[in-house]
Amino acid sequence: MLRAVQLTKTFGGLTVLQDVSLDFRPGEVHALMGENGAGKSTLMKMLAGLHRPDGGEIQWRGRTVRFANPHDALAQGIAMVHQELMPIPDLDVAENLLLGLEPVDAFGWVDRAELHRQARHWLAALDTDLDTRQPMRRLSVAQIQVVEIAKALARQADVILMDEPTAALSDHEVAALFRAIDGLRRRGVAVVYTTHKMDEVFRLADRLSVLRDGRLVHTAPAAELTPSALINHMVGRELAKVFPPVVTTPGEVVLEVRGLTREPAYRDISFTLRRGEVLGLAGLMGAGRTEIAEALYGLRPATAGEIRLRDRPVRLLSPQDALAAGLGMVTEDRKGLGIIPAMSVQHNLTLSALARFSSPTGIDASAESRATAEQIEAYAIKTRDPGQPIGELSGGNQQKVLLARALLAGPDVVILDEPTRGIDIGAKAEIYALIGRLSAAGKAVLLISSELPEILALTHRLLVLRQGELSAELDPRHTTQEEILRHAMPR
Amino acid sequence: KKAEPRKPGEWLVGYSSRDQSAEYTARLGDAVQARAKERGVKLVFVDAQADAQKQISQAENFISQKVDVIILNPCEVEASSPAIDRARAAKIPVINVNSLTKAAPDCYVGSDDEQAGILAMEAIAKKLGGQGNVLMIHGIMGQSAQIHRDAGARKVLAKYPGLKLLDAQTASWDRAKALALTENWIQAHKGKFQAIFAHNDEMAMGALLALERAGLKKDVYVIGVDAIAQALDAVKAGRLDATVFQDAVGQGRGAVDAAILMASKQPFEKEVMIPFQVVTRENVDAFLKK
């Protein structure tokens, strides 16, 4: 019912999508796969009226259509869940969710009671229960993501484009989302779905299409593809074993946390982190993982408790303090606490390590660009040139730049909050390998992730967080996802 | 300071200044305050900051403060009139000082801005023997002083066919703007103009500086209005050719004295004219003393 014909898109001379033709059928979940920067979001944005095609056309129910803006697309019944979260911070949850669909009464007044009733209804459809009256800014990234999905459902569109909807979700919400999608499928809605999580694809998709470097390289019913075959199409080569073996044996304690507390998010958190050790922090959304990480990194200091680095108590009141003390972090909120969109890739990448390139005579430009070139190489960052604004990069590539930024500052302790969120498996493999190298290099890593397989495979030890309290310390070699979830589930 | 009940003889007078950040009106204000002190009058002194709307508000405030007399230093001819109407409606006598309004006050102490324009342009005509090109620097467009000084000047220009107005631009009473404007005129009309009339001394000083820096002063006659201290010094030093004196102190005293007569229900003159006078090197010393 929706057909892309020879769609082409170029940005600043760089062709990011070329002659892509696909059709999307009612009641079918169509998964778009591809590495970071392959063009998935770009394709979806064109279908949703955010970008104008530079070539080719879009056919809707047999007729050629041109969408001047998302409004047109929505009017036709095409809704989209965007990869980058778009909350309106000071409107409440209900107003965000039903923006543009506000129910009005006879006088044209917005009917608040009805507004909140509908909002709760759509959230319930995702098995989530939020106070719809609280302003959006209060929500955690995961909660925002849920609202964004509900927003698309509320459009009751015939086609829903979902660009990495589960990137910020933990298993509980993911399950709910899948049930919702099955519902849509039954109601004959066409779902276009992008993700970097293999298991999801095969759980959901009826049809799979693979983009590589802006071209459509393969499209087939999901049943006809094996994961390895799929990866093959995406990466264009055999992938080495995804998870590196955990080899290094932890050394002496670098970081020690005692009774860290910040109501209401978390309380009485104590643990140690050793040189060369990878410590996992698992938990459901809103459990407090990010807030603990932010406390360690000085972003939102705890109200009580002690942090000791190398046996010395430290007061970390700002990221500056943390970096100076040898603590680095990659935040979960890429857009809000990560990239500086208008700045070039180079300037973003070297921001935390500028001191190294600075002298009384200023920044050593050549040294800086050399370092940048190396990093772009090392992380296989897809960018036109180091001067390109990072805001123009694909989500995954932005994430890689941020990783490079944190590590370029050369910290001993690295906190990674959802580091592989929105990253393709190729890059994931790279990052897993990198984590391995970090621990081998004697760095201490605190890994927060909602992807349990990842946490299980990469960590030496595993802490589980339940509603802001440590509920268990597990040995990843002798535990299961089920056990982790049992400790994570609120009771 | 909880206002104590007014003793007979100690009158409460409201004064609304046009703009205390302009030198002439600031001096007028000082004179009013000084005189009020001398005569033991309590003064409510406010500044309309060149906004007629604000001035009306201040008249309204005076009324609710139950002052005995209002002295108005009007911002505008028409726009300040409602202030007077309001006061009279409240049976409070009003004195205009320094400039006129459409609505007639009970008493006027001051001078006629048109006269300033006439005197200045006449001085130029005399100096140039009725032959030559003149440039005029306006105050803020639309303000009564600018309008009337312009009108006066043009009356004289009409009388002398040989006297040509080469160009007229505003410098908004501002010295720096007048300086830049004159610099540009020097570029555009170099050697083609023999006199500059600036609507106030601030701008005259600006023009003077531009001419001096271009080494052209000797060829150009410059005259301003107000006789502010610096202008008088410049005249004395033979830098500025002339300025038109208006008597801030005289106006201030006159206004306060009239106010007291009114308040004490004694007879008073309905119009105290304090004429402008042209100040040149010859008579400047007399004014420097004031």
Next chain:
Amino acid sequence: MTLARRFILDRNLVHRFGIVAVLLLISGLLAATTDSFATASNLTNVARQVSINGILAVGVTFVLLTGGVDLSLGSVVALSGVVCALFAHPGEHALLVPIGMGLLTGGLCGLLNGVLVTRGGIAPFIVTLGMMTVARGLALILSGGKPVADMTPALTDLAGDVGPLPIPLLCFALVALVSWVFLGRFRLGRHLYAVGGNEPAARAAGVSVPKVKLFAYGLCGLLTGLAGVVLAARITTGQPNAGQAYELDAIAAVVIGGTSLSGGVGGVLGTILGVLLIGIINNGLDLLSVSSYYQAVIKGVIIVGAVWLDRRQARS
């Protein structure tokens, strides 16, 4: 009930108490130190004096909520006043003509601002700065640089009172009330917040951003025109040099009231408080006959101090 809910939902009111406190404090001081402040006649004065700034402030609230700004208020007030006066000579036109022309002038200026911002994609600061000088120039051209006098009493009476209440105040009150309901209760009103809060998000959700902005600038212009008419009536002339820097007082009032210059947060209730604060400071300092030099200093300090107090307890 609905009223109560509005208060809760007007997000900024929850932490406007800082301003309220300052407002009460200052009023208290003035009532104690002067015998004229707390009189009925003076309070009517204050009401009358805040009306024009109030109408402007409410208008520009809409623009600021979208994350824009309007620097042309003062000049457009002058222009609309002049146009109004030109049509207000006795016995020439029906009363509605000068009023209508004044509003129309303001509205058109506002719409032009809106078009240049949306279609032209030019920063509001630049667009409205341009309009500021252009409108001033037009006011001078149309009036020949001289005040346009001789307005029919029918119009100038509009600056008077009905019963105890000044008509300008009634205009302000009506404008404020309608705007308040509109912003809180109507879709377009909510969309203003959405656009100001996160423009791409609003666009992605199918909100027509240009329409919303055009509306905001147009309405602001219309209200500026109204302010121009009220001013002309009050000073019984179309004054081409009137309204100098009025935009600053108006925007200050809005920001004091808690509306963010980056848009998306705030509302009319806060704006009213801001307008009152500025109005009472001006009135009080004149009553105390504080030298205008010190007035400037005091006024600046109070405004910054008030906002500081307000934000501080808003954070805590």
Next chain:
Amino acid sequence: MTLARRFILDRNLVHRFGIVAVLLLISGLLAATTDSFATASNLTNVARQVSINGILAVGVTFVLLTGGVDLSLGSVVALSGVVCALFAHPGEHALLVPIGMGLLTGGLCGLLNGVLVTRGGIAPFIVTLGMMTVARGLALILSGGKPVADMTPALTDLAGDVGPLPIPLLCFALVALVSWVFLGRFRLGRHLYAVGGNEPAARAAGVSVPKVKLFAYGLCGLLTGLAGVVLAARITTGQPNAGQAYELDAIAAVVIGGTSLSGGVGGVLGTILGVLLIGIINNGLDLLSVSSYYQAVIKGVIIVGAVWLDRRQARS
């Protein structure tokens, strides 16, 4: 090479060509229609006249890059000028005293702005609006409302020329050059862009946001003080009411030059172009002896038009 790279990295220069075009166009027209524009003496003249706005514009560029704004420029110019003049009476102090006091005054005002913005967490618009009235008041108090005259020639000569070049121009050129290098080549300069581009992210990346902002406002204040001294020297007095609305011309120049008011984008090179454009318009319209009324209209139209052209071809 480094230069080339700087040009590339100075993101705004890439699409400043629109302004350059307008600049050349207007200059061409003026050269053709007047015989005085293209003369050496007039160009020196323009240079002299743009210097003060130029220094202010460069200063406020730093503030705008952090996403802030400074409305107090004009008043602080007046205040610094008055202070400078008070210390400049012949034979009282060494030449450096009045200059130093002028700079100090400006710098302190700027720092105070910075402190209120960072520690106080008050919107820059309000802080600097407050400073605008406070500084104006102080200037009037210190000068008693009358120009502070009788300045030593040693100081007023600083408005003169060395060889063919006006000293004010040299100040402007030096300030611009240093700022340009600083923004492009130094860590703190880079941090300014980061803070303006995404403040929370900059903080998370280890940038000390308060330090950066304090620096920006302080430096802007210092340069404003310099402008005040230059102005006082030029008009040979400390004028308490000088500098009215200078902030608007300065900010306009910066925005015309492509620096975004929301911060993070722009730079000094664009600002210089903006300053030149405004200066040449003012000069040209006087040379053509266009009526003041129409000057306002034309100026507004050209500025908006220039930015529109510029942004349009920047998009394409």
